[in-house]
Amino acid sequence: xxxxxxxxxxxxxxxxxxxxxxxxxxxxxxxxxxxxxxxxxxxxxxxxxxxxxxxxxxxxxxxxxxxxxxxxxxxxxxxxxxxxxxxxxxxxxxxxxxxxxxxxxxxxxxxxxxxxxxxxxxxxxxxxxxxxxxxxxxx
Amino acid sequence: xxxxxxxxxxxxxxxxxxxxxxxxxxxxxxxxxxxxxxxxxxxxxxxxxxxxxxxxxxxxxxxxxxxxxxxxxxxxxxxxxxxxxxxxxxxxxxxxxxxxxxxxxxxxxxxxxxxxxxxxxxxxxxxxxxxxxxxxxxx
DNA sequence: GTAACTGCAAAATATTTGCATCCTT
DNA sequence: AAGGATGCAAATATTTTGCAGTTAC
Numbered sequence: 621x622x623x624x625x626x627x628x629x630x631x632x633x634x635x636x637x638x639x640x641x642x643x644x645x646x647x648x649x650x651x652x653x654x655x656x657x658x659x660x661x662x663x664x665x666x667x668x669x670x671x672x673x674x675x676x677x678x679x680x681x682x683x684x685x686x687x688x689x690x691x692x693x694x695x696x697x698x699x700x701x702x703x704x705x706x707x708x709x710x711x712x713x714x715x716x717x718x719x720x721x722x723x724x725x726x727x728x729x730x731x732x733x734x735x736x737x738x739x740x741x742x743x744x745x746x747x748x749x750x751x752x753x754x755x756x757x758x759x
Numbered sequence: 760x761x762x763x764x765x766x767x768x769x770x771x772x773x774x775x776x777x778x779x780x781x782x783x784x785x786x787x788x789x790x791x792x793x794x795x796x797x798x799x800x801x802x803x804x805x806x807x808x809x810x811x812x813x814x815x816x817x818x819x820x821x822x823x824x825x826x827x828x829x830x831x832x833x834x835x836x837x838x839x840x841x842x843x844x845x846x847x848x849x850x851x852x853x854x855x856x857x858x859x860x861x862x863x864x865x866x867x868x869x870x871x872x873x874x875x876x877x878x879x880x881x882x883x884x885x886x887x888x889x890x891x892x893x894x895x896x897x898x
Numbered sequence: 899g900t901a902a903c904t905g906c907a908a909a910a911t912a913t914t915t916g917c918a919t920c921c922t923t
Numbered sequence: 924a925a926g927g928a929t930g931c932a933a934a935t936a937t938t939t940t941g942c943a944g945t946t947a948c
Contacts, residue, residue: 635947637903656937668905673938675903689828689888693913693937714874719883727880733872735853735887740894741866744858747888748874749828755879774922776928795912807930812913814928832912832938 624648632682639667643675644684653688653696653715653724688715688724689747698726712746718754725754763787771821778806782814783823792827792835792854792863827854827863828886837865851885857893864893 625644629636646662647654654662659672667675676697679685688696698715714730717723732748764783768775785801786793793801798811806814815836818824827835837854853869856862871887 635902637947639904669937670906670939671904687830689830691826691828691834691886693832693834695830695832714876716876716880716882727877730874730876732887733874735869735872735889737853737855737869737889738866738894740897741855741889741891742897743855743889743891745890747830747890748871749886750874750876750880750882751884751886752880752882755877758879758881774927776921778929808912809914809931810929817928 628684632684634678634682639671639675640678642666643672644679647685647697647699651725653698653726655694655696657694689749690717690724696724698724701728715747715749716754717749717751718757719751720753720757723754767823771823773817773821778810778814779817781805782811783818786824786836786838790864792837792865794833794835796833828888829856835863837863840867854886854888855893856888856890857896858890859892859896862893 625641625648626636628644629640634640642663643659646659650662656672656676659676660669663672676685680687680697683700685697686700688698690696696715701713712732714727714732716725716727718725732746735743735746737743764780764787765775767783768779773779781802782798785798789801795811795815798815799808802811815824819826819836822839824836825839827837829835835854840852851871853866853871855864855866857864871885874882874885876882
């Protein structure tokens with residue numbers, strides 16, 4: 621528990637470098653999704669911008685984090701649940717974007733409902749993003 | 760029918776300029792979504808890059824097109840259905856991204872299923888993006 | 899010791915802003 | 924004629940690439 625980030629890196633056979641530990645810790649201590657810019661800010665630019673890009677890409681490749689599509693030319697990243705694996709994400713839960721605090725939250729327990737597609741369309745992955753007001757900002 | 764784009768501009772009290780007509784025509788003749796880069800390419804750079812940015816923004820503001828979130832640092836745009844209005848989109852249909860042809864298609868008839876959120880979350884808008892193989896590429 | 903990772907520099911790309919000119923109404 | 928839209932130039936911001944030096948194992 622003291623070093624969940626180290627466990628995660630070990631489990632994925634990734635070397636335990638400062639940037640990987642630092643960025644992974646940030647995700648572990650953040651309730652919600654982070655954009656590249658958030659990470660730079662919250663790590664006080666401790667790591668080179670390029671390193672952050674490459675680290676995020678690595679984590680995505682290994683299935684440690686997943687990407688959340690947005691409509692504003694950024695990509696949000698959030699920790700995957702334990703059953704994600706490299707190349708095969710099981711992150712089919714709903715993401716919630718709050719219009720007030722602008723945080724994006726993974727609703728891990730809300731799975732994406734099935735949807736019936738027209739004949740001939742074969743789905744392989746479904747993303748669902750709900751905008752609205754979150755439980756913290758509702759008042 | 761000859762000039763649906765003109766109708767649309769008129770309906771929204773937008774001046775009928777070359778770029779607006781041209782870009783709107785492109786959308787009307789495209790079955791699917793377009794990114795900024797697609798528009799530049801398909802209009803053979805007839806309009807300044809900046810004009811394309813501003814035109815797209817205007818169309819979004821007026822509810823003529825809507826944005827589709829993506830996970831690759833681009834924004835896709837697609838025509839809204841007739842019942843969209845400025846500031847109040849009703850584009851809650853499913854978007855389908857084909858892994859083979861990479862086209863994004865609006866499944867206008869597939870409405871986004873309801874999802875039950877945890878207590879305290881108030882949804883205002885829902886987006887659903889399905890990846891897979893489209894009807895054209897399925898073979 | 900070696901392979902992999904990092905940081906710096908720089909290139910490539912993408913987006914925004916200001917302003918003078920042109921076009922629509 | 925007047926307001927708004929466009930195009931150009933330039934400023935900003937973002938992302939990628941190459942490479943030399945450093946670190947993890």
